[in-house]
Amino acid sequence: MTTVRGNVRQGFDWQRALKRHGWTAGAWLLLIALIVFYATLIPRFGAFQIASIAKNSMPLIFVSIAQAIIVIAGGIDLGVGALLIFSNAMAARMMDGQSLGMSLVIAALVIVACAALNGLVGWIITVSRVPDIVVTLATLFIISGFALIILPSPGGGTNEGFRAIFTGSTTGTGTNFWPSLAAMAIPMGLAAYFMRRTRVGLSLYATGSNPMAAYLSAVDTARAKIVSYAIGGGFAALAGLAALAITGSGESRFATASNFTLRSVAAIVLGGVALTGGIGSVVGAAAAGIVLFTLSPLLSAMGVDPNTAQVIQGVLIVLVMMVAGIIHLRRERAG
Amino acid sequence: MVALRSVDLSVKPGEIHALLGANGAGKSTLVKILSGVYRPNAGTIRVNGSDVTLGNPASARNAGLATVFQDPALVPDLTVGENLRLTGADEEGVARWLDHMSLGDVDFDALVGDLPLPMLRLLDLARALSWRPSLLMLDEITAALTADQAEQVFSVMEEWRDEGRSVLFITHRLGEVMRICDRATVLRDGVNVAEVAPSDVGESGLVEAMLGEVVKSVPTVSSDLTAISAAPVVFSTSDLRSGNQVNGVSLDLHAGEVLGIAALEGQGQDRLFALLSGDRRPDSGQISVNGEPMVARSPFDAVRKGVVLVPSDRLQALLPQRPIRENLAAPLYNRVSRWFGLVADEKERVQSAVTRLSIDTRAAKQVNRLSGGNQQKVVVGRWLATGFRVLLCFDPTRGIDVGTKQQIYELLRELADDGAAILLYTSELAEIPLVCDRVLVLYGGEIVAEQEAAKATEESLLTAAHGIGEEEVA
Numbered sequence: 001m002t003t004v005r006g007n008v009r010q011g012f013d014w015q016r017a018l019k020r021h022g023w024t025a026g027a028w029l030l031l032i033a034l035i036v037f038y039a040t041l042i043p044r045f046g047a048f049q050i051a052s053i054a055k056n057s058m059p060l061i062f063v064s065i066a067q068a069i070i071v072i073a074g075g076i077d078l079g080v081g082a083l084l085i086f087s088n089a090m091a092a093r094m095m096d097g098q099s100l101g102m103s104l105v106i107a108a109l110v111i112v113a114c115a116a117l118n119g120l121v122g123w124i125i126t127v128s129r130v131p132d133i134v135v136t137l138a139t140l141f142i143i144s145g146f147a148l149i150i151l152p153s154p155g156g157g158t159n160e161g162f163r164a165i166f167t168g169s170t171t172g173t174g175t176n177f178w179p180s181l182a183a184m185a186i187p188m189g190l191a192a193y194f195m196r197r198t199r200v201g202l203s204l205y206a207t208g209s210n211p212m213a214a215y216l217s218a219v220d221t222a223r224a225k226i227v228s229y230a231i232g233g234g235f236a237a238l239a240g241l242a243a244l245a246i247t248g249s250g251e252s253r254f255a256t257a258s259n260f261t262l263r264s265v266a267a268i269v270l271g272g273v274a275l276t277g278g279i280g281s282v283v284g285a286a287a288a289g290i291v292l293f294t295l296s297p298l299l300s301a302m303g304v305d306p307n308t309a310q311v312i313q314g315v316l317i318v319l320v321m322m323v324a325g326i327i328h329l330r331r332e333r334a335g
Numbered sequence: 336m337v338a339l340r341s342v343d344l345s346v347k348p349g350e351i352h353a354l355l356g357a358n359g360a361g362k363s364t365l366v367k368i369l370s371g372v373y374r375p376n377a378g379t380i381r382v383n384g385s386d387v388t389l390g391n392p393a394s395a396r397n398a399g400l401a402t403v404f405q406d407p408a409l410v411p412d413l414t415v416g417e418n419l420r421l422t423g424a425d426e427e428g429v430a431r432w433l434d435h436m437s438l439g440d441v442d443f444d445a446l447v448g449d450l451p452l453p454m455l456r457l458l459d460l461a462r463a464l465s466w467r468p469s470l471l472m473l474d475e476i477t478a479a480l481t482a483d484q485a486e487q488v489f490s491v492m493e494e495w496r497d498e499g500r501s502v503l504f505i506t507h508r509l510g511e512v513m514r515i516c517d518r519a520t521v522l523r524d525g526v527n528v529a530e531v532a533p534s535d536v537g538e539s540g541l542v543e544a545m546l547g548e549v550v551k552s553v554p555t556v557s558s559d560l561t562a563i564s565a566a567p568v569v570f571s572t573s574d575l576r577s578g579n580q581v582n583g584v585s586l587d588l589h590a591g592e593v594l595g596i597a598a599l600e601g602q603g604q605d606r607l608f609a610l611l612s613g614d615r616r617p618d619s620g621q622i623s624v625n626g627e628p629m630v631a632r633s634p635f636d637a638v639r640k641g642v643v644l645v646p647s648d649r650l651q652a653l654l655p656q657r658p659i660r661e662n663l664a665a666p667l668y669n670r671v672s673r674w675f676g677l678v679a680d681e682k683e684r685v686q687s688a689v690t691r692l693s694i695d696t697r698a699a700k701q702v703n704r705l706s707g708g709n710q711q712k713v714v715v716g717r718w719l720a721t722g723f724r725v726l727l728c729f730d731p732t733r734g735i736d737v738g739t740k741q742q743i744y745e746l747l748r749e750l751a752d753d754g755a756a757i758l759l760y761t762s763e764l765a766e767i768p769l770v771c772d773r774v775l776v777l778y779g780g781e782i783v784a785e786q787e788a789a790k791a792t793e794e795s796l797l798t799a800a801h802g803i804g805e806e807e808v809a
Contacts, residue, residue: 013444020446202413202421209412216372216408217422217462218393278412 019331023272023324024284030320031291034298041301051177055167055246057293058184059084061286062239063260064267065191066232068285071268072195073228074208074277078136079121080236081260082143083114085252087240089147092156092250100161107162111237117143118233122226140261147252156250166245184286187238191282194231204228209278267292270317272324341378342527344520346470349499351492353512353533355545356522356736362505363405365522366474369503370402371395382469401468405475405734407455411448418447419462428465429458436461436487452479453600460488464495471495472503477511478734479762481600482797489515507736509538510765521545546738558772558789566590568626569756570642570725572611575620580606582780583620588725588756593747595771595788596760597796603780604760608729611758612644613637624724638666641724647733649710652717655703659694660685662702662713666721688716692746708739715746726750728759732766744770764796776800 018025035053039045063080070077087110094110095103125135160170166183168176195201206214207224215221239260244250271288273280292313299309342365346352356362367373369380371389380387387398395402409418419426426443433441436457447455456476463471473492477485492502492515504516512519512533521529521544529544536544570588575581580603588594598604609615611622613631622629624640631637634644646652653662663685688694692712694705702713711731718726728747732740747770751757759771767774771788776799784799 016444199421199423202417205413205417206410206421209410213406213408213410214421216370216392216402216404217410217418218391218396219421220391220393278410 021281024281024287027271027284027287027291031287031294034291034294038294038298038301041298047175047177051168051175051180053290053294053297054177054180054184055172055242057290058166058180058242058246059239060260060263060267060293061184061289062187062235062242063264064271064285064289065188065282066235066239067264068268068271068273068280068282069191069195069204069235070228070232071273071275072208072277072280072282073204073224074211075122075125075132075225075228076136076265076275077118077121077229077232078133078261079118079139079143080232080239080264081257081262082140082147083118083233083236084240084243084260085254085257086143086147086150087111087114087237088243088250089151089156089240089252091241091244092158093150095159095162095244096157098159100159103159103162107241110241111234114237114240115230115234118236119226119230121233122229125229126222126225140257144252144254144257147257148254151250151252154249154251156244158244158248163245163248166242172246172248183242187235188283188286191231191235195282200224200227205278207277263292264289266313266317270320342522342525344527346501346503347518348469348501349496350517351496351502351504351515353516353519354503354505354522355512355519355541360522360545360736361525362522363474364525366402366404366472366503366505369395369400369470369472370404371400396466396468399469400472401463401466401470402472403456403459403463403474403476405478407452407459409447409455409459412446414444414446415441415450415458416443419443422462424462425465429461432461432464432491433458436484436491451601453481453484456480457484457488460491464491468500470501470503472505474505475507475734476504477506477508479600481762482764484600485511507734507740508763509541509737512541513538542737545736560772560787563589563592563772566592569624570758571623573621573623575607575610575622576618577606577610577615578618580780581610581617584777584780584782585620586758586775586782588758590754590756591751592773593751593757593759593771595767595774596758596777597764597767597774597791597800598760598777599800600762602777602800604729604777606780607777608644608727608760611637611727612642638721638723641722643718643721643723643726645711645714645718645726645728645731647730649707649714650703652714653702653710656701659689659702659705659713663688663717663720666717684720688720691719692716693742708735708743711735711743712739715743724756726755726757728757728761730760730762732761732763740766764793764800767791767796 038049042049063084066080067077090113091106091110094106098106121135121139125132128135163172164170165179168174168179195204203214203219203224204227206219207221211221214224267289268280268285269275270291271280271285273285295313295316296309299312300306304312342361344354344365354362354365364373368375369389371392371394374390380389382398382400389395389398389400410421413421416426419429433439438454438457441454441458450458456479460473460476476488480488492504495502504512506512516533519531519533519541520527521531521541523545531540531544533541566589568587569590571586573585575584582603584607586594596604606615610617613634613636616632624642629637629640629642631640637643654665664681667681667684692715694709694712694716702710705713715731732743735743744766747757747759761767768788768791774786774788774791774796775782776784776786776796778800786795786799
């Protein structure tokens with residue numbers, strides 16, 4: 001924290017921290033509560049379950065971070081799910097039978113390609129001034145189409161070592177959860193640092209918060225938008241790579257793309273990112289992504305019918321938003 | 336639409352130069368061109384003798400031109416410190432300038448959205464100064480500032496001038512121009528019509544140049560206070576309280592009266608008007624309309640009782656992308672008959688409001704194309720078309736030019752003479768004697784003084800507004 005002068009309040013301001021980071025903290029507390037509850041439901045809860053949740057929620061976490069970055073900068077990207085299957089298809093095709101070193105090079109190339117592609121989408125939005133939701137609805141179809149062309153039927157493969165990086169085991173199943181936790185935490189930490197501590201990251205918040213004020217204070221708002229889409233594209237690609245590492249082969253399905261897109265929007269809303277831009281954090285969105293993922297094993301452990309589980313997911317989102325709304329209203333009344 | 340036709344403006348080093356003009360004269364457009372927001376169709380801009388091309392705000396800043404805009408260019412969801420880092424400003428330099436303006440206690444970790452507007456203006460100013468530009472452009476910087484804050488800004492401007500740097504100062508307050516500006520350029524209809532030294536021509540000379548005709552000075556109101564106090568009380572509050580901002584306000588507003596509220600910034604006037612207009616519910620106390628208690632859950636309830644608000648922010652009250660007609664008729668749409676068709680007399684009501692206010696209807700399709708003064712007329716006109724008992728005006732002339740201001744005050748007087756009850760808060764104390772019958776001074780959420788408006792002076796009000804005046808009951 002930068003304190004420029006001496007007469008700033010000394011010590012840690014709990015109230016302010018709660019007001020500013022309350023939602024993010026709440027999302028993580030909700031996650032912990034759900035996992036503890038899950039642990040009491042099943043006969044044996046141990047390393048296997050932790051590893052399973054950690055690795056399987058990864059694609060949704062990365063897609064949620066991608067969506068969070070883009071929405072914070074004032075956009076919205078319906079194409080993130082398509083980028084996920086696109087990256088998954090490309091990587092599955094190219095990595096099949098390759099060495100670990102080659103696989104990592106391919107992974108880097110796929111991430112860069114998806115970032116460039118989505119940066120182009122951001123550029124089209126800024127130049128054409130067509131609303132984000134329209135352009136990215138189109139790219140959802142276009143990029144999904146490319147993915148299907150690259151990999152028309154499930155197939156391809158990857159290197160065992162590459163699988164171990166994300167899942168902790170060469171077969172994708174096991175009890176070693178540390179690699180998965182690291183693979184989830186490191187990109188999240190980097191994204192959080194970038195967003196809040198670098199000038200470019202702050203310019204994304206600024207552009208989403210008040211584009212006119214940002215522009216007048218000499219922020220390049222067009223560049224900010226393009227950067228947000230490019231980094232979002234990179235994270236969506238990472239999600240596709242994680243999915244490949246988990247299953248060991250690629251699969252392009254439009255249903256997967258649209259499903260991930262919608263769940264990424266649900267996750268960021270649940271994680272405290274305002275759809276109007278400028279507010280929220282990638283860390284909160286990531287927590288909400290794991291929450292959304294954890295709900296399905298949890299509800300099935302409770303013996304809830306999968307169709308009902310969908311309803312419960314939706315109700316949870318509405319409930320959280322209502323509670324947040326009430327807290328906001330009370331705070332305003334008190335202020 | 337052509338906003339600027341041809342402007343020649345030159346500012347010398349070590350000079351405070353005023354840019355004057357009525358609403359729509361092109362001042363804001365000129366400032367936006369000089370700060371790189373708009374590109375001119377033709378013409379050259381020279382800074383320290385060399386031609387510059389300004390493609391965006393960053394290039395203007397690099398060329399030595401820094402601007403403090405009417406709406407502070409600060410991002411609400413970032414902290415003060417983050418805003419400075421975002422723009423690469425020198426935090427130490429900004430802190431020094433803030434200290435200079437007695438704002439040394441600004442918390443750099445506070446969210447900008449939580450800070451009051453005057454603070455943001457000064458923060459924006461400190462940031463602009465920290466870039467050490469050759470020319471500092473201040474667009475209506477004093478509009479939301481209290482008298483003492485404005486003093487701080489003036490002393491900074493003078494110091495800036497003494498360093499041999501220049502200021503372009505845009506304001507509607509001619510008193511400030513007379514006080515601090517060395518020269519003035521006057522714009523009218525997008526052309527510069529005069530360049531004068533304010534001290535040579537005087538305030539009346541400046542107004543003449545701006546309007547292009549001689550305007551009679553507004554006489555102070557000669558009100559018959561005995562007649563007014565005999566008139567029935569239309570609107571009253573008793574011991575109104577809300578949080579720590581409004582601490583027991585009781586007032587009586589008679590029919591045919593314009594009651595002024597004078598206060599420094601942040602004395603609870605915002606909250607008081609929110610309570611009166613039904614936007615918030617008071618913690619305790621009562622609001623009465625015609626002797627009946629008003630319990631408003633929302634402004635809708637207050638409007639139904641005939642209590643209507645004209646806020647200082649026009650865009651808060653208007654539907655910016657809709658035509659004038661719809662803006663004027665908006666409250667009429669609540670009537671059931673409107674759901675199936677037009678309110679029978681909608682057209683006449685709207686037309687009579689347009690005529691009465693002489694609203695410039697050239698940009699009738701979208702009110703956001705109107706100038707600030709005309710927008711404010713539309714807000715007042717809306718209530719004329721709807722009908723009301725009590726008009727609450729919250730700083731209705733903020734950022735509006737002299738001519739339009741005068742029209743608005745004349746209108747308020749006319750409405751009062753027709754029997755309306757008007758409560759008026761204005762941040763410009765000098766205007767109170769021009770329009771009010773009585774004036775109440777608010778300090779720390781309490782009414783600390785009541786004065787007869789015709790006898791009130793800027794000085795007497797200012798003294799009372801600082802909470803140090805002795806009570807003088809008219």
